[in-house]
Amino acid sequence: MRLKAENVFKPGAYPEYTYVSRNYENTGISYELRLKQALRTAGCLTSLIGPSKMGKTILCETVIGFDNIVEVSGADFNNNADFWATVAAKVELPYLGEITTEREMKEGEAKETDSKSERYVLSKDKVIQYYKDHDKVLVIDDFHYASKEMQMIMAQQLKDAIRRELKVVVVSLPHRSDDAIRQNADLSGRLSLINIEAWKKEDLKEIALKGFKQLNIKITDEVADRLAVECLTSPQLMQYICLSICTLLEDKNEDTVNKNILETAYRFTTVNFNYYDVVNVMSKGPNTRGKKRNKYKTVTGRELDLYGLIVESLAKNPPVMELDFDAVYDRIVKLIPEKEGRPDKQSVKTHLNNLHLILKEKEEIYKAIDWKDGKVYILDPLFLFYLRWGRIGE
Ligand SMILES: Nc1ncnc2c1ncn2[C@@H]1O[C@H](COP(=O)(O)OP(=O)(O)OP(=O)(O)O)[C@@H](O)[C@H]1O
Ligand SMILES: [Mg+2]
The missing domain is CATH 1.10.8.60 (Helicase, Ruva Protein; domain 3)
Known part of the structure; x- marks a missing residue:
């Protein structure tokens, strides 16, 4: 057929026919082999970190296989979640929490009445044993979605569980709440670290x-x-x-x-991407409360202020995720005909600083670019692609 x-x-899903295997940090071995090796190291927790959409989940699914992988999301763990109940539920084990002993004081009676619940309780040990017996690997994806408190609780539980040889992979974004795992002194020496790089x-x-x-x-x-x-x-x-x-x-x-x-x-x-608002916020810059800005006529006949010019400059050829200041400045200068006069460098830097400050305060999707140490970093490849091809008629 x-x-x-x-x-x-x-x-948006598992690419069975177009899966590509990559080399791990120039070691000559593949990411798949690296993860396989990590999973075979008894008593260690695997921490997989990499930027968004670089194939972290797909890698776990490939190496562990759909029969053995048990995927939970950090988002499944809010503050009230019982870690082991969630882990048990994912493999359809009935886990009912610890035995609860309720003490009631009846009105008018001095006597205490104990009411022990007779519920069947599956202990954490049994859950771990089930995972081991069935070769299950627990993958906690998007760990950063769990609350800070829950991350610490999970780290404690995992420390104990990996000692009993439960296989666990914790997947997270870089520089984001991975402290509970990578910076946790209790886990040091018990971690297999894998960093997923950009393609x-x-x-x-x-x-x-x-x-x-x-x-x-x-x-x-x-x-x-x-x-x-x-x-x-x-x-x-x-x-x-x-x-x-x-x-x-x-x-x-x-x-x-x-x-x-x-x-x-x-x-x-x-048409799949919606960065319209992000581009809008960037091109407008901060609110000037009625103060007029310097406008420049561009080679294509548009009138743009420095914020607009910065946005335009990022979209130019060749598409790159990292530009040092001189490259940005050079691109801006090329956007303006010579007779128009050019903005001075300091002014461009000030505008970049302002942009940085505006975006920093906003939601996640706005964190598409960063300006630090004299460089502009595009953090989201889809955003740059949108800048280049998504703005029809502007
Ligand atoms: N090894 C690969 N070969 C081919 N395509 C891939 C590969 N890895 C990822 N992709 C493509 O990229 C998409 C995103 O991958 P994946 O969901 O694994 O990223 P992620 O790092 O887990 O992202 P997020 O941080 O959002 O969870 C996949 O649906 C697939 O289309
Ligand atoms: Mg993922």
Whole structure:
């Protein structure tokens, strides 16, 4: 049976046909092998950390397998959650908490009456034993979603559980509440650390080559290369773009990915992303309370202030996630015709500082760029892609 494009390119799910294995930190061994090794190290907890959408969950699913993986989310653990009850429930074990002894004082009676509950209770040991007997691996995904208090409670419980050889992987974002695990003195010497890095061009390219081959769609190395540059560091973006390409090709009854289809595919892909408000907030900058800002006429005839120019500069070619100040300044200068005069460097820096301050205060999705140590960092590849291709008619 012929494969369908949506089964080959899967931006939001397990990519069975386009799974690409990468090398772990230039060690020559793969991430899969590294995780396998970590899981075989008895008495150790595996801490897997990496930026959003870099394949942390997919890696766990590949190595552990769908029969053995037990996935829980940090979000499942609010402050009232009983850790072991949740872990037991995930494998459908009846766990009813500790034995409770209720003491009641009846009105008018001096006597205390004990009412012991007769409920069947599965101990934590039994839960651990079940996991071991059935080769289950507990993966606590998005650990950072659990509250701070709950993270500490979980760390304590895990310390004891791994000593009894429960296999556990804790997955989290970098610089985010991983303190409960990585900075926990009680766990030191009992951790296998795995850092998931951003994707490189060659590995991204492999996703496209692999997928189109399965679909009998032709693509040259050069075109695959271009796609990989556009995807920045995101395997998910590659899956999205390739799926868009397939939809466009099917519509035209074609079976070759030509250069001239790429831009349409990019624009088509951005309909999946909504950064409209983020771009808006950035281009507007802080509230000036009626004070007029300097505007510059751009080479394309638009009128932009420095905030608008900064946003425009990030979108320029080549797409990169990290720009030092001079590169940003250079891009801004190129946006303005010479006769218009150019902003001074200090002023651009001040505007970058202001932008940094505005975004810092806002919700997660606004944390798309950062400005520190004289560099602009794009934190979210999908955001940069949107900046480049998603703003039609602006
Ligand atoms: N090894 C891979 N080969 C091919 N595609 C991949 C691979 N890893 C990830 N992807 C693509 O990227 C998408 C996101 O991967 P995944 O959900 O594992 O990221 P994550 O790091 O767990 O993200 P989050 O931080 O949001 O939980 C997948 O659905 C898939 O399309
Ligand atoms: Mg994940």
